[in-house]
Structures are given as C-alpha cells and as structure tokens.
Amino acid sequence: MIYKLTYESNASAPFDQLGVEQILSAARTRNKAMDITGCLVYHNGCFVQILEGDRSHVTKVFKRIAQDTRHSNVRLVCEEVDDKRSFSDWNMAYFDPTMQGIDTSDLQNFERNLLMLSDFSDKLSATVNLFWFNVRKAILNLKIV
Numbered sequence: 001m002i003y004k005l006t007y008e009s010n011a012s013a014p015f016d017q018l019g020v021e022q023i024l025s026a027a028r029t030r031n032k033a034m035d036i037t038g039c040l041v042y043h044n045g046c047f048v049q050i051l052e053g054d055r056s057h058v059t060k061v062f063k064r065i066a067q068d069t070r071h072s073n074v075r076l077v078c079e080e081v082d083d084k085r086s087f088s089d090w091n092m093a094y095f096d097p098t099m100q101g102i103d104t105s106d107l108q109n110f111e112r113n114l115l116m117l118s119d120f121s122d123k124l125s126a127t128v129n130l131f132w133f134n135v136r137k138a139i140l141n142l143k144i145v
Ligand SMILES: Cc1cc2nc3c(=O)[nH]c(=O)nc-3n(C[C@H](O)[C@H](O)[C@H](O)COP(=O)(O)O)c2cc1C
Pocket: 023, 026, 027, 028, 030, 031, 040, 047, 049, 051, 061, 064, 065, 066, 067, 068, 070, 071, 092
C-alpha cells in the first residue's frame, strides 16, 4: 500500500529559482533513495507538496521537511493510504506557474497531462484532489474562509 500526504506552507523568504533548485536537488536524491515520489509547487511565497511512498519513509521525510527553516506554518492537509502511486515517474516533479508565465488553462493542461501520465484513478484520491485544489488556490490567490 502507498501512503500519501499533502501539505501547504509559507516560504520564510521569497525564493528564487536557485533556492528552489537547491531544495529540489537534495530532495530528489533522498526521495529516490527512499522510493518517494510526488510533486512540489511554489507560488507567491507558498509551497504545496504531495509525497507518496512507504509510510515510514514518507513520515520520516515529512518530519524533516516540517522542521526546515526555509518555510514555516506547515499544515498537513490530507493523508491517506492508496493502492497505487499518482506521481510514479517523479522523485519530485516541480511546477512554478510564474516561471512559465501561464494562466489557468495552462494549469489545467499541466494537471491533465500529469494525471494522464500517472493514473486516472487519481481522480478518486482525496489527497491528490486536495493537492490540486491547494495549487489552484495558491495560483488564483483564493482566500477560503
Ligand atoms: C518546501 C520544501 C520541500 C522539501 N521537500 C523535500 C523532499 O521532498 N524530500 C526531501 O528529502 N527533502 C525535502 N526538503 C528538504 C528537507 O527539509 C531537508 O532539508 C532535507 O531532507 C535534508 O535534511 P538534513 O539536512 O537533515 O539531512 C524540502 C524542503 C522544503 C523547504
């Protein structure tokens, strides 16, 4: 079984591409070694990430992430156990809407492509749905009250 979790957080300082690349290169090496897959989005000072893999590995990495001072206010949004991965091809996919100068329809394309490449049954995963919900929220700057 595959354990999945998604969280959101606030960057401690605005990140440039280099800062995010530093996080990603270390993350990908470690995730690969621990067979963790997922996706990280950074936009407007907010991170949204989904992690999936063996429960003990994901929990261990998430604990480390939550203590990382490069971000704060880490909120676990959803966790679940599923029968398969949603991001099986990515040790950590990365998506920054600003870098690509995209609008909402591009985001929908990105999401569709990513899900198509992974697995359509993802539509049923609450964690994956909430991950994308929070990505949209960050991009559209929606305030959910
Ligand atoms: C937003 C964000 C996402 C991160 N994602 C991961 C990740 O997916 N995997 C990972 O190993 N580290 C990730 N890190 C880095 C960890 O917080 C930590 O720096 C890294 O695991 C090295 O830990 P260590 O210095 O205790 O060895 C992330 C950090 C931030 C700020």
